[in-house]
Structure formats: structure tokens, C-alpha cells
Amino acid sequence: ETSSPLERRTGRPVFLTTTRAMEILKKRIQQEGKCHPGGVLKVDSFINHQIDASLMMEIAKEFAKRFEDTKIDKVITIEASGIAPAIMVASLLGVPMLFAKKKVPSTMNGILKSEVFSFTKSRSYNVCISDKFLRKGEKCLFIDDFLANGCALQGLISIVESAGATVAGLGIAIEKGFQIGGRVIRNLG
Ligand code: 5GP
Numbered sequence: 099e100t101s102s103p104l105e106r107r108t109g110r111p112v113f114l115t116t117t118r119a120m121e122i123l124k125k126r127i128q129q130e131g132k133c134h135p136g137g138v139l140k141v142d143s144f145i146n147h148q149i150d151a152s153l154m155m156e157i158a159k160e161f162a163k164r165f166e167d168t169k170i171d172k173v174i175t176i177e178a179s180g181i182a183p184a185i186m187v188a189s190l191l192g193v194p195m196l197f198a199k200k201k202v203p204s205t206m207n208g209i210l211k212s213e214v215f216s217f218t219k220s221r222s223y224n225v226c227i228s229d230k231f232l233r234k235g236e237k238c239l240f241i242d243d244f245l246a247n248g249c250a251l252q253g254l255i256s257i258v259e260s261a262g263a264t265v266a267g268l269g270i271a272i273e274k275g276f277q278i279g280g281r282v283i284r285n286l287g
Contacts, residue, residue, distance in 0.1 A: 104166040108192030114163050119156040123271065126153065137246075137277065138218055145271065146179035146243050158186035161241060161269035165191065168267055171236040172196050174258065176214075176225055176250050183271055184241040191239070196232070198225040198254060210260050214253035217246045217277075225253050227261075234262030245270040248279030255286075 104112040132140040144150040161183075173195045175184035181197050188195035200223055202209060208229035215222045232238075238258050240251060255265050273280050 102166065104162065104191065107166075110192070112162075112190055112192075114159050114166075114190070119153070119160045122153060123157060126150070127272070137274065139244075139272070139274065141272070146182075149182050151182075154182055155186055157271050158183055158190060161187045161239075162190035164269070165239055165267050168239075169237050170239045170266060171263075172231075172238055173241055174198070174227075174238045174254060174265075175241050176200070176254065179244075180242040183243060183269075187239065187241050187269065194231075196227065196238075198227050198257065200225055202226050210257045212253040212256045212260075215247075215249045217249065225250075225257070227257055229261055232258060232261035232263050236261075236263040237266035238263055239267045239269065240265050241269045243271050245273040245279040245283070246277045248282045251279065251283060 102112065102114065104114065126144055127141060130141065130143050134140055142148065144153060170191055170193055172193050173184045173188040173191065175181060175195070176198045177200055184197065185195045206226065206228050209226045210229050210232065211224050211226040213222050214225050240254055242250065245251065251268070258265050268283065
């Protein structure tokens with residue numbers, strides 16, 4: 099029996115190479131990242147505007163590896179920059195990806211929403227998900243590009259919980275350790 103838990107679950111070959119995604123990411127941040135006032139890190143040449151798809155895939159593989167033995171029903175994120183890593187992780191895990199929208203579509207019924215304060219934009223906005231895609235008892239894996247103060251994540255946790263689902267895991271490409279998000283979220287258990 100040589101197949102991995104992921105291969106057994108998805109029924110197809112999944113190649114999770116042993117990479118050092120974190121070290122590669124760290125080097126790229128040191129080489130290309132720009133620090134902006136207020137603690138904003140600009141990484142738009144490879145993470146969230148132009149995207150280095152190969153690097154993002156290596157990051158996604160790291161997350162998939164960590165969650166291959168955990169029951170995950172879907173991957174969730176917030177548009178726009180969370181979509182790239184989230185969709186790659188979802189594809190590797192063989193589950194759907196669901197992203198919270200920042201504008202309520204006129205055709206959406208059964209809206210689950212939450213207010214999120216954007217640290218980079220210094221304003222609040224609502225994020226929403228249709229209740230038809232989040233069911234009671236579902237286990238969600240939250241994936242995002244950044245963790246700063248944790249507001250986006252907390253907003254999504256509250257949406258997930260209002261549907262009777264749970265956030266079973268988190269995968270964040272860049273955690274800014276000097277902001278409080280990581281501590282707040284780890285204290286939630
Ligand atoms: P939080 O809600 O944790 O304060 O912030 C998370 C969200 O804000 C992420 O989804 C990301 O889009 C954005 N964000 C937070 N900090 C940074 C940053 O330093 N650089 C960039 N480019 N985006 C950030």
C-alpha cells in the first residue's frame with residue numbers, strides 16, 4: 099500500500115513533494131517585499147497581484163500535507179487574494195472551495211454575513227456567503243494570504259458558526275507576527 103491518505107480520499111494521484119516552501123517564501127519576501135507605512139507588506143509581484151503560481155502551489159502543498167489526515171469538507175477564504183491559495187489547496191484535497199464575497203449579489207438568497215475591519219484599507223466592509231453552500235456539521239479549512247489582526251478570519255469564523263459548521267483548520271501563507279491576529283486566533287484553541 100503506497101498511496102497517501104490524500105490519494106485514497108480523492109481517488110487520484112496527488113504529488114506532495116517535500117519542499118521547503120516556507121524558506122523559499124521567506125527569501126522572496128526578503129528580495130521583493132516592500133514595507134509600507136502602518137506595517138503593510140507589499141508582495142504584489144508574486145503573492146497577490148501578479149502570482150507566482152509555482153510558489154503558490156508549493157505553499158498549497160504544505161497546507162494539504164498538514165491537513166491530509168483531517169476531515170475537511172471544504173476550503174473557505176475571502177475574495178480576492180485568498181482565492182489563489184485556497185483553490186489550489188481545495189484541488190489537492192479534492193474538496194470544493196468557497197469564498198466569501200465582499201459585495202452581496204442581488205441574486206443571493208439566505209445570506210450569511212459578517213462585518214470585517216480591513217487593516218490595509220482602514221475601513222469596515224461586509225463579507226457574505228450563501229447559506230446553501232455552508233451546511234450544519236461541515237468542517238471548513240480557512241486559507242488566506244495574510245494574517246494581520248485576524249479580523250477577516252474572525253468574520254469568517256462567525257459566518258461558519260452561524261451555519262452550524264466549524265473551522266477545523268487554518269492555513270495562512272504570511273503571518274505578520276507583530277500584529278495580534280496569530281495570538282488571538284491561537285487563544286481560540
Ligand atoms: P486581518 O483581517 O488579519 O487584519 O488582515 C487580513 C487581510 O488583510 C488579508 O486577507 C490580506 O488581504 C490583508 N492584509 C493584511 N495585512 C497585509 C499586508 O501587510 N499586506 C497585504 N498585501 N495585505 C495584507
